[in-house]
Amino acid sequence: MIKILHMYADMLDLYGDSGNMEILRYRCKMRGIDCEVDTYSIDAEMPDFTSYDLIYIGGGADLEQQHISADLMKCREGIKNAYDEGVFLLLICGGYQLMGKYYRDADGNEIKGLGLFDYYTVAPQSRRKRCIGNIVIQTEKTGAPVKVVGFENHGGQTSGVKTPFGKVLYGNGNCSKSENEGYCEDNVIATYLHGPLLAKNPEISDDILLYCMQRAIYKSGSDEAYELPPLDDTLENECRSVMLERLLK
Numbered sequence: 714m715i716k717i718l719h720m721y722a723d724m725l726d727l728y729g730d731s732g733n734m735e736i737l738r739y740r741c742k743m744r745g746i747d748c749e750v751d752t753y754s755i756d757a758e759m760p761d762f763t764s765y766d767l768i769y770i771g772g773g774a775d776l777e778q779q780h781i782s783a784d785l786m787k788c789r790e791g792i793k794n795a796y797d798e799g800v801f802l803l804l805i806c807g808g809y810q811l812m813g814k815y816y817r818d819a820d821g822n823e824i825k826g827l828g829l830f831d832y833y834t835v836a837p838q839s840r841r842k843r844c845i846g847n848i849v850i851q852t853e854k855t856g857a858p859v860k861v862v863g864f865e866n867h868g869g870q871t872s873g874v875k876t877p878f879g880k881v882l883y884g885n886g887n888c889s890k891s892e893n894e895g896y897c898e899d900n901v902i903a904t905y906l907h908g909p910l911l912a913k914n915p916e917i918s919d920d921i922l923l924y925c926m927q928r929a930i931y932k933s934g935s936d937e938a939y940e941l942p943p944l945d946d947t948l949e950n951e952c953r954s955v956m957l958e959r960l961l962k
């Protein structure tokens with residue numbers, strides 16, 4: 714059984730971000746693993762964040778980030794405790810930015826982040842300077858090099874990342890034309906790659922699911938080794954090859 718908390722699904726859901734949850738559900742279902750996705754949004758009853766295996770926050774425009782910021786701050790302790798206990802955090806774009814120190818928008822307004830991580834994000838004064846388009850990165854998150862394809866659209870330029878999710882092979886990443894993309898720890902993937910992230914990159918989905926399953930088994934008192942039954946990812950891999958060929962040739 715995998716329990717997921719999808720935060721602010723009604724406010725932070727750009728470019729199909731909720732699709733990432735569909736993919737985790739689907740890949741669990743194909744393997745006979747129960748997967749429950751609860752939602753939390755502004756002013757709802759405070760959940761027990763530590764009772765989840767995964768906390769997910771999607772991306773949103775500056776306005777939505779402002780709308781949720783006070784409520785998110787109320788959740789800080791709960792999210793921090795969950796993270797400290799090893800709950801996996803999957804954070805996309807606006808969600809990624811708000812776990813850092815702050816996000817400063819194009820008008821200079823600062824939204825305080827939860828400060829879980831050291832990075833910070835500043836948008837350029839010109840709203841036209843955005844990092845938009847397809848992106849390819851290479852990550853070692855799964856223990857082997859994987860080329861990850863995705864889509865980014867952000868004004869914010871993120872600095873101060875010591876452990877990125879991957880190296881940029883095509884596109885922008887943390888800053889305009891930067892070498893690195895996202896932020897990563899054993900139990901964190903924070904990235905500018907939006908909703909198709911897990912649909913397009915099955916290894917990343919399975920890396921997250923494997924982490925959650927192994928942790929759940931360990932927590933139940935068992936030291937049994939666990940492997941995810943493989944799925945047929947022929948179509949996903951073919952789609953990705955087309956994109957890699959188009960973007961990296």
Ligand code: GLN
Nearest residue numbers: 772773775806807868869
């Ligand atoms: N508002 C933020 C930015 O433009 C995040 C956008 C997003 O989540 N796509 O940088």
